[in-house]
Amino acid sequence: MRELTVNQPIEPLRAPGQPPGSAADPVIDARGITKRFGDVTALQGVDLEIRRSELVILLGLSGSGKSTLLRCLNGLHGMDTGQATVLGQPVHGASGRQLRSLRTRVGFIFQQFNLVGRLSCLENVLIGALGRLRGPRYGVLSYSAAMRREALGYLDRVGLADKAFQRADTLSGGQQQRVAIARTLMQKPAVVLADEPVASLDPENAGIVMDLLFQVCLEEQLTVLCTLHQVDLALEWGQRIVGLRHGSKVLDQPTQGLTRDNVMEIYRRVAVDTAEAPA
Numbered sequence: 528m529r530e531l532t533v534n535q536p537i538e539p540l541r542a543p544g545q546p547p548g549s550a551a552d553p554v555i556d557a558r559g560i561t562k563r564f565g566d567v568t569a570l571q572g573v574d575l576e577i578r579r580s581e582l583v584i585l586l587g588l589s590g591s592g593k594s595t596l597l598r599c600l601n602g603l604h605g606m607d608t609g610q611a612t613v614l615g616q617p618v619h620g621a622s623g624r625q626l627r628s629l630r631t632r633v634g635f636i637f638q639q640f641n642l643v644g645r646l647s648c649l650e651n652v653l654i655g656a657l658g659r660l661r662g663p664r665y666g667v668l669s670y671s672a673a674m675r676r677e678a679l680g681y682l683d684r685v686g687l688a689d690k691a692f693q694r695a696d697t698l699s700g701g702q703q704q705r706v707a708i709a710r711t712l713m714q715k716p717a718v719v720l721a722d723e724p725v726a727s728l729d730p731e732n733a734g735i736v737m738d739l740l741f742q743v744c745l746e747e748q749l750t751v752l753c754t755l756h757q758v759d760l761a762l763e764w765g766q767r768i769v770g771l772r773h774g775s776k777v778l779d780q781p782t783q784g785l786t787r788d789n790v791m792e793i794y795r796r797v798a799v800d801t802a803e804a805p806a
């Protein structure tokens with residue numbers, strides 16, 4: 528595991544309107560989440576507690592339920608049973624309005640970046656601010672000068688200030704994911720859910736993007752739950768590794784002290800049947 532390079536003063540975390548809680552209260556608190564799609568049980572009684580500023584990596588074979596868990600946590604999927612609280616807001620049974628409000632504080636980073644290709648990088652970053660604005664915006668000039676400066680600052684932070692006025696779809700995959708990270712920062716989230724953020728990138732760019740993503744999350748004291756397929760990146764970056772197998776949690780341990788072999792146990796027993804363990 529990498530050394531943390533940023534001092535992290537811990538202050539009590541409170542959702543708006545909530546009574547003061549302890550700094551030790553979990554930011555993500557999921558209990559017994561079960562999710563089925565027809566006959567397929569994607570998640571089976573999953574418990575997960577994540578504390579403020581923790582960087583947690585979620586591993587498991589393809590189809591083990593990783594994306595479903597992320598989506599249940601921000602309400603994109605309803606859960607069949609169980610409950611989850613994120614930033615003090617119950618997700619189960621939440622209204623559409625409550626979920627939209629929660630999602631303004633939960634950044635989501637996608638494997639395929641989800642940028643608007645025909646828009647400039649700067650405008651894509653500005654889109655991250657829409658959750659704190661009223662009404663739609665069309666064009667960079669429809670945002671305030673202060674917001675444009677802020678967005679430029681985030682582009683600079685990810686090393687792409689010189690691409691601000693370039694169309695997003697003219698950038699490489701690694702650069703596009705860096706713009707997506709800047710857009711997430713512009714959102715000013717407290718939690719980041721990242722679903723295989725480097726799966727579309729070559730190993731060199733995967734390392735660069737992971738480096739950047741986790742460094743800015745540390746600096747901003749963000750709480751991160753990130754799915755990955757690369758065990759080595761998980762061991763390098765995660766403070767804790769959670770493993771899913773067939774929708775059930777089979778590992779949940781701090782990275783420190785975990786060996787690659789320990790982690791490969793997540794895959795090994797199924798690999799006998801499926802022969803599809805990762806390299």
Ligand SMILES: Nc1ncnc2c1ncn2[C@@H]1O[C@H](COP(=O)(O)OP(=O)(O)OP(=O)(O)O)[C@@H](O)[C@H]1O
Pocket residue numbers: 564567568569587588589590591592593594595596
């Ligand atoms: N919208 C859906 N409709 C039907 N089945 C789904 C849906 N989403 C997921 N599933 C099923 O739920 C199971 C878990 O899928 P999920 O995408 O969460 O796995 P994953 O671990 O994220 O896989 P990958 O690593 O390939 O992204 C799979 O069997 C999948 O086919």
